[in-house]
Amino acid sequence: xxxxxxxxxxxxxxxxxxxxxxxxxxxxxxxxxxxxxxxxxxxxxxxxxxxxxxxxxxxxxxxxxxxxxxxxxxxxxxxxxxxxxxxxxxxxxxxxxxxxxxxxxxxxxxxxxxxxxxxxxxxxxxxxxxxxxxxxxxxxxxxxxxxxxxxxxxxxxxxxxxxxxxxxxxxxxxxxxxxxxxxxxxxxxxxxxxxxxxxxxxxxxxxxxxxxxxxxxxxxxxxxxxxxxxxxxxxxxxxxxxxxxxxxxxxxxxxxxxxxxxxxxxxxxxxxxxxxxxxxxxxxxxxxxxxxxxxxxxxxxxxxxxxxxxxxxxxxxxxxxxxxxxxxxxxxxxxx
Amino acid sequence: xxxxxxxxxxxxxxxxxxxxxxxxxxxxxxxxxxxxxxxxxxxxxxxxxxxxxxxxxxxxxxxxxxxxxxxxxxxxxxxxxxxxxxxxxxxxxxxxxxxxxxxxxxxxxxxxxxxxxxxxxxxxxxxxxxxxxxxxxxxxxxxxxxxxxxxxxxxxxxxxxxxxxxxxxxxxxxxxxxxxxxxxxxxxxxxxxxxxxxxxxxxxxxxxxxxxxxxxxxxxxxxxxxxxxxxxxxxxxxxxxxxxxxxxxxxxxxxxxxxxxxxxxxxxxxxxxxxxxxxxxxxxxxxxxxxxxxxxxxxxxxxxxxxxxxxxxxxxxxxxxxxxxxxxxxxxxxxxxxxxxxxxxxxxxxxxxxxxxxxxxxxxxxxxxxxxxxxx
Numbered sequence: 142x143x144x145x146x147x148x149x150x151x152x153x154x155x156x157x158x159x160x161x162x163x164x165x166x167x168x169x170x171x172x173x174x175x176x177x178x179x180x181x182x183x184x185x186x187x188x189x190x191x192x193x194x195x196x197x198x199x200x201x202x203x204x205x206x207x208x209x210x211x212x213x214x215x216x217x218x219x220x221x222x223x224x225x226x227x228x229x230x231x232x233x234x235x236x237x238x239x240x241x242x243x244x245x246x247x248x249x250x251x252x253x254x255x256x257x258x259x260x261x262x263x264x265x266x267x268x269x270x271x272x273x274x275x276x277x278x279x280x281x282x283x284x285x286x287x288x289x290x291x292x293x294x295x296x297x298x299x300x301x302x303x304x305x306x307x308x309x310x311x312x313x314x315x316x317x318x319x320x321x322x323x324x325x326x327x328x329x330x331x332x333x334x335x336x337x338x339x340x341x342x343x344x345x346x347x348x349x350x351x352x353x354x355x356x357x358x359x360x361x362x363x364x365x366x367x368x369x370x371x372x373x374x375x376x377x378x379x380x381x382x383x384x385x386x387x388x389x390x391x392x393x394x395x396x397x398x399x400x401x402x403x404x405x406x407x408x409x410x411x412x413x414x415x416x417x418x419x420x421x422x423x424x425x426x427x428x429x430x431x432x433x434x435x436x437x438x439x440x441x442x443x444x445x446x447x448x449x450x451x452x453x454x455x456x457x458x459x460x461x462x463x464x465x466x467x468x469x470x471x472x473x474x475x476x477x
Numbered sequence: 478x479x480x481x482x483x484x485x486x487x488x489x490x491x492x493x494x495x496x497x498x499x500x501x502x503x504x505x506x507x508x509x510x511x512x513x514x515x516x517x518x519x520x521x522x523x524x525x526x527x528x529x530x531x532x533x534x535x536x537x538x539x540x541x542x543x544x545x546x547x548x549x550x551x552x553x554x555x556x557x558x559x560x561x562x563x564x565x566x567x568x569x570x571x572x573x574x575x576x577x578x579x580x581x582x583x584x585x586x587x588x589x590x591x592x593x594x595x596x597x598x599x600x601x602x603x604x605x606x607x608x609x610x611x612x613x614x615x616x617x618x619x620x621x622x623x624x625x626x627x628x629x630x631x632x633x634x635x636x637x638x639x640x641x642x643x644x645x646x647x648x649x650x651x652x653x654x655x656x657x658x659x660x661x662x663x664x665x666x667x668x669x670x671x672x673x674x675x676x677x678x679x680x681x682x683x684x685x686x687x688x689x690x691x692x693x694x695x696x697x698x699x700x701x702x703x704x705x706x707x708x709x710x711x712x713x714x715x716x717x718x719x720x721x722x723x724x725x726x727x728x729x730x731x732x733x734x735x736x737x738x739x740x741x742x743x744x745x746x747x748x749x750x751x752x753x754x755x756x757x758x759x760x761x762x763x764x765x766x767x768x769x770x771x772x773x774x775x776x777x778x779x780x781x782x783x784x785x786x787x788x789x790x791x792x793x794x795x796x797x798x799x800x801x802x803x804x805x806x807x808x809x810x811x812x813x814x815x816x817x818x819x820x821x822x823x824x825x826x827x828x829x830x831x832x833x834x835x836x837x838x839x840x841x842x843x844x845x846x847x848x849x850x851x852x853x
Contacts, residue, residue, distance in 0.1 A: 209797045212790060214760035217750055218544060223794050240653035241756050265652030305640060306755055308653040336640035338759035
């Protein structure tokens with residue numbers, strides 16, 4: 142460890158090159174470096190999904206892992222140092238979780254041409270050794286929008302976004318399009334918990350609860366949340382209002398952490414970051430890593446809707462109809 | 478005469494000793510508490526501190542520490558200007574972010590070429606920061622609104638306003654990140670190869686930070702304005718009695734604090750990221766509050782505090798490699814601030830008690846003297 146700690150030294154490029162050469166795919170032990178976005182492992186959402194993929198790779202592919210977390214208010218230079226530290230410490234491949242790493246990955250990947258990098262949720266960082274793990278969040282959100290519209294008795298549904306950023310706009314746009322495809326005159330309430338650079342909206346259940354409560358009070362009976370850790374508050378509000386909620390990222394009705402709320406979670410839009418991370422690591426061990434964007438959409442099974450609890454079994458066939466139309470390209474879901 | 482000289486010497490000696498004692502106690506206490514926390518968390522404190530020392534002495538880390546330290550220091554100065562007058566400018570955070578958004582938007586538009594663009598960006602940032610802070614100053618003077626409340630609220634408004642400016646006016650979408658148009662290459666602040674043995678350049682704004690630190694000291698200690706500011710901070714009524722316009726002082730101080738705050742984002746904007754995006758560092762204003770407390774509003778003390786803070790922040794990755802949770806850094810920072818406050822308070826009280834003892838000894842002495850005289 143001490144050697145790795147000193148690896149942040151100045152001869153980064155040479156260290157990186159030798160590290161890359163020594164850990165060619167299928168070599169003795171693959172050491173995976175993973176850099177989280179703010180929140181890190183244990184955020185019950187996006188970062189945790191990446192962690193699940195890494196854990197699976199650890200047990201199935203026998204890779205060694207090292208995880209580093211981001212700190213609040215850090216600069217790009219500090220993100221770069223984190224990636225550099227991993228790459229120069231002999232970690233290859235290096236996975237960066239979240240679009241916040243976009244600029245940093247682009248820069249550091251150039252310094253370590255023999256190390257493979259992957260970045261989740263970003264296609265702006267381009268390079269021969271960069272794989273962009275992209276998701277069609279709008280397609281999955283379209284399907285839960287369909288579910289919300291079909292399940293709503295009042296013709297009034299809600300959307301709670303964690304932070305007002307383009308990525309979350311994709312969830313909202315898909316949800317809205319899905320709901321309107323079923324009921325063109327449906328009323329959709331929408332609220333973002335915080336504005337960037339305040340990313341607190343991804344980790345503040347109290348804010349999520351207040352926002353959702355307001356929507357239920359104003360006549361909504363289904364609320365979809367794309368709000369990370371704040372989602373728990375949305376579920377709480379749904380339970381208190383005896384209404385319905387829709388989860389995000391993981392199949393949240395099946396998560397032990399949300400066991401109290403499984404009665405109100407009718408479905409979840411699953412975004413399989415774990416699958417994408419695992420696939421990437423698996424490809425690495427078999428030497429089949431492809432650079433550039435890998436799109437995880439409905440067709441590839443990268444996004445989907447969950448049926449745990451059987452609350453939407455009655456409308457499943459209708460949702461699947463839309464699913465087929467999206468896969469076949471008959472319906473194009475807007476992203477903003 | 479002897480008594481006076483003794484007293485004078487004693488005070489000097491005591492002062493010198495106390496001046497060293499307080500920070501030493503604070504550091505020792507912080508190390509102790511952190512070690513206990515590390516032990517409870519199941520990590521080896523010796524290993525942790527050795528790693529920190531290793532990290533902090535590498536040329537590359539030093540350059541990194543200076544680069545973040547520059548922003549922290551400017552932020553601390555902005556806060557300290559207000560502190561010296563008992564004005565709690567909690568709004569430094571909103572002031573620098575709004576200033577950075579507007580300045581980045583203009584800089585990205587490249588209205589003027591090259592160095593002129595740097596000057597324009599900086600001047601605009603200073604003006605926006607100053608104006609935003611002036612709102613709180615005016616509210617305090619004309620409406621009696623506590624600047625603590627108004628600046629906190631203005632922070633929230635600045636967030637919304639900045640977000641609106643980026644998404645509706647300046648924003649360009651790259652991947653999933655929304656940011657202003659990058660400032661063209663000819664208007665980048667050049668770095669300085671200050672630290673030997675590393676390719677990492679030190680942000681050119683370090684010069685600005687040093688100049689600001691010196692200016693802070695000169696203005697406060699060597700100008701009439703500085704005197705009036707400190708006087709108003711010590712006693713408003715006394716200041717009024719000696720002809721100081723407190724209202725004017727409040728507005729001017731807030732404006733100055735905001736103007737300095739406007740510069741906080743400049744090292745990052747003109748020296749590193751060249752744009753304001755969702756990824757721009759937030760919360761530096763609050764870091765500044767902690768560092769101003771840590772450095773006791775002293776320009777040198779705050780510089781030490783800013784470097785210490787930056788060192789701890791930057792070493793978080795290294796600690797994580799040892800499987801030490803990054804939260805330990807925040808614990809250390811919190812403990813350091815508390816230790817400094819407590820240590821100075823203890824030393825201060827010790828000084829008061831010592832003073833009282835000395836006074837009572839001196840009061841007792843003359844009573845004995847006449848007796849001796851009478852006996853003779």
